[in-house]
Amino acid sequence: MILETKNINKHFRKPVNFHVLKDISLWVDKGEFVSVMGKSGCGKSTLLYILSTMDTDYEGELFLNDELISDKTHEELARIRNEMIGFVFQFHYLLPEFTVLENVMLPAEKLGFKSRKQIEADGMEKLALLGIENQAHKKANMLSGGQKQRVSIARALINDPKIIMGDEPTGNLDSKNSDNVFEIFKELNEKQDLSLLIVTHDQDFAKKTDRTILMEDGRIIKHK
Numbered sequence: 001m002i003l004e005t006k007n008i009n010k011h012f013r014k015p016v017n018f019h020v021l022k023d024i025s026l027w028v029d030k031g032e033f034v035s036v037m038g039k040s041g042c043g044k045s046t047l048l049y050i051l052s053t054m055d056t057d058y059e060g061e062l063f064l065n066d067e068l069i070s071d072k073t074h075e076e077l078a079r080i081r082n083e084m085i086g087f088v089f090q091f092h093y094l095l096p097e098f099t100v101l102e103n104v105m106l107p108a109e110k111l112g113f114k115s116r117k118q119i120e121a122d123g124m125e126k127l128a129l130l131g132i133e134n135q136a137h138k139k140a141n142m143l144s145g146g147q148k149q150r151v152s153i154a155r156a157l158i159n160d161p162k163i164i165m166g167d168e169p170t171g172n173l174d175s176k177n178s179d180n181v182f183e184i185f186k187e188l189n190e191k192q193d194l195s196l197l198i199v200t201h202d203q204d205f206a207k208k209t210d211r212t213i214l215m216e217d218g219r220i221i222k223h224k
């Protein structure tokens, strides 16, 4: 399994004690494309922060690629996260004054394994994969919403992650661009054997994934 949790519980302590995630046990198989749905406020983003190792304040066990990682240090988690996980958010968080290519290169430069030349070549390869290599040298703020989201997917792919996690990556797009992002995910899933876990409010998007995890009030109520 690429991702697994056993009995994850989380409480927000302030302003009052609030049991936000309750006994969350889930899994994503290698090569699986899974969506997460549930009403606003049910805990999807909170869960994604934990799964993506950015939040470590919880009880329970988290496994990535069959390795227990809930007991790792912050430094170890930063390395694991950079190597294993790609993120796509609702808002793209591109640096507007940087070029498209520079934005895509950032996570690889942070990891520091490769030369700048190699990272540049990899960045161009990812942009080509998403059909936007001709935008590489434009400033990020010059692009349309759909193009920006494709850049953020290229950025998520730069370190060849094992899994892509998304928090409403199509939430800010019109239906045409939304379909386009789904097709990109599907192609990465099929051709590159990439696993995906995508939080979405979009029924049509969720229906097309291999499986939908349904949440309600901090619990998982359905795995299929």
Ligand SMILES: Nc1ncnc2c1ncn2[C@@H]1O[C@H](COP(=O)(O)OP(=O)(O)OP(=O)(O)O)[C@@H](O)[C@H]1O
Pocket: 012, 014, 015, 018, 020, 038, 039, 040, 041, 042, 043, 044, 045, 046, 047
């Ligand atoms: N830092 C915090 N402190 C206290 N409560 C919080 C905090 N962050 C989120 N919450 C509460 O936890 C619950 C779950 O929030 P979360 O953002 O995970 O929901 P969500 O399912 O992602 O919602 P949406 O679909 O609207 O993005 C909500 O009731 C929210 O108000």
